[in-house]
Amino acid sequence: MAAKTGFAKYIIVITTVTAAIMELLDTTIVNVALNQMAGSLGSTIEDVAWVITSYAIANVIIIPMTGFLGEYFGRKTYYLTSMVLFGVASYFCGASDGLWELVFWRFIQGIGGGALLSTSQAILFDAFDPKDRGIASGLFGMGIVLGPTLGPALGGYILETYNWSQIFYVNIPICALATVLTLIYIDRKEGEGERKQEIKIDYIGILLLIIGIGALQFVLEKGESEDWFESRMIVTVSLMAAIGIIGFIWHELHTEHPVVNLSIFKHRIFAFSTMFNLVSGLGLFTSAFVYPVLVQRVNGFTPLEAGVSLVAPTMAAVILFPIIGKRMGAGASPIPFMIAGICFFIFFGFYSGTATPDMGKWDFFPMQICRTIGISLLQLPLINQAVAGLKPKEYPAGIALSNMIRQLGGAFGIALANNFATNRAAQHRSDLMANMSTDNPLFNERVANATKNMIASTGDTFNAATMAYKQLEAAVARQAYFLAYLDTFRLISIFFICLLPFVFLLRTKKVSPEEAAAMAKAAAESH
Template identity: 30%
Template sequence: MSDAGAGSTPLGRGLITVSVMLATVMQTLDTTIANVALPHMQGSMSATQDQIAWVLTSYIVVAAIMTPPTGVLAARLGRKRLFLIAVAGFTVASMLCGAAASLSEIVLFRMLQGAFGAALVPLSQSILLDTYPREKHGGAMAIWGIGVMIGPILGPTLGGYLTEYYNWRWVFYINLPFGILALLGIFAFVPATPKDSSRRFDLFGFALLSLAIGALQMMLDRGESQDWFSSPEIVIEAVLAGLFLYMFIVQMYTARNPFIEPGLFRDRNFTVGLLLIFVVGIVLLATLALLPPFLQNLIGFPVLTTGYVLAPRGFGTMVAMMLVGRLIGRVDPRLMILLGIGLTALSLAEMSRFTIDVPVHLIVWTGIIQGFGLGFIFVPLTTTAFTTLEQRYRTEGTAMFSLMRNIGSSIGISIVFTLLSQNTQANHAGFAALMTPFRDAMLYPFTPRAWNWHTTEGVMALNGEVTRQAATIAFLGDFTLMMWVMLGAAPLLLLMRRPEITRKRSVAATTTAATD
């Protein structure tokens, strides 16, 4: 396929873009849309908290494992055929999830969702990169980035609405119209690519990487409940994850036909881009995982209100990506990434000063700023990472890009919730040691009567308030940690080269201006 892409006319490119973006939004929406419906599923399936969590983790584990084979499967089957199979399978699996009658059924069907959905995001990205010429990659990635970023952000809002007014099953049924339209559009407008039957599938390498990802995900999922490395199970899973990853790297550099081409990592911009998208994954989903319990459990927002308060974050992302699409050929993308990192860190700094009486407008404003910042990171980062990458590595590269974002999200969520639990306990113990009936503060006239030391109800009320304050401080500690993680990623920009296409356009613009 030529670099100019398959869509030779603006109309053709637009139809291809709409078709692949329907599939992208459908898949990314499902990463968070089921979160708010979990309590309703738990009651319907008579499941425990640990059991119902598998509805989320089964999807994440299988999607992570099945993302890297996308490049090989696209070469063997043809990219268009693989895309059609993935969209059809994901849509059917969604319907099966909605119709599930037991916990084992819904976990099985969520695994099928993850298996088919894993290829959707990297395939859509590689198709758009090939559809548009290099000088328009920034605009194409802005459109693609909206789908990738808006899906997880709007997922809780849409999921809360569907669960509140309809049924949790509609969280999955909503995929049917998206899937049908995406199938029709891909079949009609997306051009076929030649199949490479000579491309060998490294089954041993795939098995090693799958075992490494599976062991890592199991360690992250069960670490908190098993008290982390004090549990032999977690130690074994950590050792297996490290061992299988090491064996995979050795296999990758020594095999004749490796599962992932080592040439991918010779491109400096792409390699640094993987590290930065890992950080973006941590902040994006970890923040979205922390805010709902903070708003619902501590502040007392209903599910729908929580969804509405989080929705403006997506508005900030869309505005940023539209601006980036216009600036990407004129401004050094590394400067835009730096601006995005700064805005995201600023929003997290503001969130680290939240109290249980925080006004709604401040929550909304910090969300808009954070969405704006993430929008300024995602598109320039994607463009910079792939502009210098050889075209033959694109499908494989987009799969690795998605994998690193997903692993970053998994690790980030695991770390922040572990720290949340540990710090809440530590803060509670510290506050409780200060709560004695002999303290002057407990004798003041304005001390609530409900905190009466001489009644069981009073002690319980006081303990509840102590727990609430301890949890609040723990949440703020998590927001502070993510702020420093974001700022710590900024020096990586020094390792990235400015894309040649941007530099050439800047020089051309300067020459034209001088001539005029």
């Protein structure tokens, strides 16, 4: 497909980036609505969490298959079908009046949403000449960062203004417009869909992928609530994940027509870039998850306030993406950008450790700016690294696998953060309670003051001391969770510290202008 120019190019940029934002936004927008959903549907928070889990499982299963599905059905046909499926499922999610009906349609929505990430990226790349694909990466990177970040803010606004069903209905007009624009402005690739009869479907590979990756995502999503390996269900599903993944890898490397081309891992740059994508996804999704929980649980923010305080610094830093993309398109090495991005994220984690429970939403702005600058500097080179060193025909598999690894990194990070924060909160509470002893004069003084305050406010002299102790216990629990969340930010930084030395393994040999031109020509012809 020839690169686009003028108005058509801008329409494709808007369509594909908006689709990617919408898909990623739906991974986080539901988080702030769980309480309202549980009350409306008559379910527990634990059960309604399946609304998040089902979407994530469908996403992570379908994303690695997008290259194959795009080739089998034709990329434009597959993209359009997925867009319509996402919109229709969004409508039925909002219209659901039962929990398991909603969970089912969220799963269908996740299947449709899978193509809106990897396929959007491939279509966007096609709209630019090979020499300008750094700019395309920058624009797509904006979507990757904006999606998870906008979710809590938009969800908080909708909940305060309307009800939870509008969280899903908001997708429908966007899907409708994107479908029309895709029909008009996105061309079919030459020969698209004509090889359908020649392509053999790898049914065994698809089944093993569903079992392995689906089970792994289930364990990461539900492990904390099920007490991890104390649960027989988690042990069983973990064994299914191990058998499925190992079987999938072995089968895909030995079958003639794999559903996912795993042979691309023989390319050193791509293999190492997956490790960076894993940690990058961990940092992106985990920090966007922990921060709203922290400020709502400890600082007293509303969901909307938490979301807005996260969006403002993201919007300020996201302007870096086109700038970095232009520099990389001009031939700049990705290594300095990645080093700077990792360092910013390390600083963010430890800087966040200086937060206090009485900080307002704008007090968090400097540390959140560090976070988004770090993500901006790191994410864009990684998008380019997804195809660095690959042959043009391997691009779809490289893009799909990179997106899947990033999603799994986010799921792993959130599961780790939940478990780590719970354990650290228990430890901090134990340490703080050790000071709550009648042998401690400061504690006795605080109890006396709290008791006086209770008598003054309630007039109940008989129960004032008991209420004072409960108030102090609540303060200890609040402080324990606050310290635990700060520890979690530091833990994220430690992952990036461990990652930093491996940056230099991504160094590629410098190619001559003639070689670069030949590579660009080959890439253009393949698209």
